[in-house]
Amino acid sequence: MDLDALYQDIILDHYKHPRNYGPIASEEVLMDEENPLCGDHIRLTAAVKDGVVQSVRFDGKGCAISMASSSMMTESVIDKPIEEARGVIRSFLASMRGDHPMDPEQAGDLIALEGVKKYPLRIKCATLGWHAIETALQKIAPHQ
Amino acid sequence: MSECCICKKCLGVTGDEGQGFDVAKIRQDFPILNRRIHQDKPLAYLDNAATTQKPSVVVCALCDYYQICNANVHRSLHLLADEATQHFEEARRRVVKFIHAHSEREVIYTRGTTESINLAAYSWGRRHIQAGDEIILTEMEHHSNLVPWQILAKERNAVLRFIPVLEDGTLDLEAYRRLLNPKVKLVGVVHISNVLGTVNPIQEIIADAHRAGALVLVDGAQSVPHMPIDVQALDCDFLAFSGHKMMAPTGVGVLYGKESVLEIMDPFMGGGEMINKVTLEGSTWADLPLKFEAGTPHISGAIGLGAAVNYLMGIGMEQVEKYEQELTHYALQKLTPIPGLKIYGRAPERSGAISFILDDVHPHDLAQFVDQAGVAIRAGHMCAQPLMRKLGVPAVSRASLYIYNLPCEIDQLVDAILEAKEYFSHGS
Structure with a gap:
């Protein structure tokens, strides 16, 4: 079926077994992001130590694309120096906007999300968690 | 005219008791309903609460x-x-x-x-x-x-x-x-x-x-x-x-x-x-x-x-209402037994806007999936966020009917929902 381009195995796997997912105590919540169009909702927390993203966790409810993309996001930024993490986020959001294709070398599993671009209405689902981490990092370590 | 207009099941439900009411004839006034989409599947337009199709006149x-x-x-x-x-x-x-x-x-x-x-x-x-x-x-x-x-x-x-x-x-x-x-x-x-x-x-x-x-x-x-x-x-x-x-x-x-x-x-x-x-x-x-x-x-x-x-x-609004009631009844009968599917809204007096949730499949994923099967439904909060909060769900899927819809279009939806269940439970 055509949809396999959108729902690749790796996406369905992240959807069913989201990484770094679990309930967050309300005092820990750094970002509370909602997609008003569909009601998708995630909450996110993150910690940075010595300039390195130590942990990112999220909870909430959403479609397969938003949950899988958020899960993949956590794996893409954890253990990265904060500036490098910001670069990954910027690059992912730019590729979702259609500014440039993903670099298969660098993108790793994220390449699976390329298929979302064929479904413009779903791009917001794929970027929900990424906008949340972008703002969360800005709160923890304001960009100079 | 879509091929399903003449299938036996549809004739059984649409009947001819409606004194001159003929859904196949009505469908001829809506050329858009003849479209075939996504690898030649007949379009089943079930998003009428969002907007309806327009007859040629x-x-x-x-x-x-x-x-x-x-x-x-x-x-x-x-x-x-x-x-x-x-x-x-x-x-x-x-x-x-x-x-x-x-x-x-x-x-x-x-x-x-x-x-x-x-x-x-x-x-x-x-x-x-x-x-x-x-x-x-x-x-x-x-x-x-x-x-x-x-x-x-x-x-x-x-x-x-x-x-x-x-x-x-x-x-x-x-x-x-x-x-x-x-x-x-x-x-x-x-x-x-x-x-x-x-x-x-x-x-x-x-x-x-x-x-x-x-x-x-x-x-x-x-x-x-x-x-x-x-x-x-x-x-x-x-x-x-x-x-x-x-x-x-x-x-x-x-x-x-x-x-x-x-x-x-x-x-x-x-x-x-x-x-x-x-x-x-x-x-x-x-x-x-x-x-x-x-x-x-x-x-x-x-x-x-x-x-x-x-x-x-x-057509006559009494006729419109009567036909849609029959179709709604048929849809509820077909949707209700689907395991893991929950319908919101069980009022004795109800119309053909049917909202539901399927366990473990987000409404957006479901809508996207059934679209590939030719079926147009809506997913989201339906511009009723306070009600969604009350129902305790972030979003629902909604199929909504009109005078030109057919029982076999509902079957098409039901088949697609069953396939979606399978797809999202086992991977692709």
């Missing part, structure tokens, strides 16, 4: 207006202007007949339900709502019958109160009666919920409100297209509805208001067409209904609405 009415008698209305003195004005006003007369209004003075053209309600909130509300006054709405209102009143209440320090929605998707009428008191100036209620499909007992609600001295605005966006409406029998003070949900073009709708109520309202927007005499110092207003129709109206839209009304009256 409506499209042709727009075409004719632009190609034969395009001119502005109520202004110029030449033949085209005269013809355009006649068509524009003839359409209004058809709407009058369609909803059993008293006269053309009571039918105001707007851009749609949302503008109709905003007009009432602005022009009636700002004249009549004072600090401490109360407005009763329901928990199942579409945002369009909630937000305008929130704006008004904030501006006037008025109070909004809400009729609760019960477990089965009906309104708590006892709670409603307890809410009524002399401070209540208006009751705003949706006739048919776009999420739950509930047909609210508005006749009773209106009678109670009137006894308490309040006026009633009915949001008829989901009812006027689907059942006979008689505003005089209902005795509602306002009725708002959209053209595009009843086969007419987008961008045109109606606010019905009782003449006595409209007379003592200030204009909504100022400009051309709504005036009588203008000097640099001040102006006087045109008579009803033009007082509320500032600027050049959506002429082709209104003419299209007239054609749509004509088309629906040709």
Whole structure:
């Protein structure tokens, strides 16, 4: 079926077994992001130590694309120096906007999300968690 | 004509008892329904609560207006202007007949339900709502019958109160009666919920409100297209509805208001067409209904609405309602046994807007999946976020029916839902 381009195995796997997912105590919540169009909702927390993203966790409810993309996001930024993490986020959001294709070398599993671009209405689902981490990092370590 | 029109199952349900009612024939008036999409699957359009398809007669009415008698209305003195004005006003007369209004003075053209309600909130509300006054709405209102009143209440320090929605998707009428008191100036209620499909007992609600001295605005966006409406029998003070949900073009709708109520309202927007005499110092207003129709109206839209009304009256609204009831019954029968599927809205009186959730498959993923199978449904919060919160879900999927839908299109939906279940439980 055509949809396999959108729902690749790796996406369905992240959807069913989201990484770094679990309930967050309300005092820990750094970002509370909602997609008003569909009601998708995630909450996110993150910690940075010595300039390195130590942990990112999220909870909430959403479609397969938003949950899988958020899960993949956590794996893409954890253990990265904060500036490098910001670069990954910027690059992912730019590729979702259609500014440039993903670099298969660098993108790793994220390449699976390329298929979302064929479904413009779903791009917001794929970027929900990424906008949340972008703002969360800005709160923890304001960009100079 | 789609191949399914002639299948035996469909004929069994659509029957021919409807004295000349023939869904296959109706479908011929909607060429879009013959489309085949996503690798040649027949299109099953089940998103009619969002907008309906347009029959050829409506499209042709727009075409004719632009190609034969395009001119502005109520202004110029030449033949085209005269013809355009006649068509524009003839359409209004058809709407009058369609909803059993008293006269053309009571039918105001707007851009749609949302503008109709905003007009009432602005022009009636700002004249009549004072600090401490109360407005009763329901928990199942579409945002369009909630937000305008929130704006008004904030501006006037008025109070909004809400009729609760019960477990089965009906309104708590006892709670409603307890809410009524002399401070209540208006009751705003949706006739048919776009999420739950509930047909609210508005006749009773209106009678109670009137006894308490309040006026009633009915949001008829989901009812006027689907059942006979008689505003005089209902005795509602306002009725708002959209053209595009009843086969007419987008961008045109109606606010019905009782003449006595409209007379003592200030204009909504100022400009051309709504005036009588203008000097640099001040102006006087045109008579009803033009007082509320500032600027050049959506002429082709209104003419299209007239054609749509004509088309629906040709079928007969009793027939429309009867067929949709049968189809809704069929859909509920088919959807209910699906394991893990939960339907929201179990009112005994319900229409063909059916919202549901499928375990472990997000409504967006489901809508995307069934689209690939040729079935168009809606997923999301349905512009009813407070109701979603009450139901405890962020979003639902909704299939909504109209007079041209077929039982086998519902089967197509059911098959696609079963496939989606499988797909999302095992991977691809």
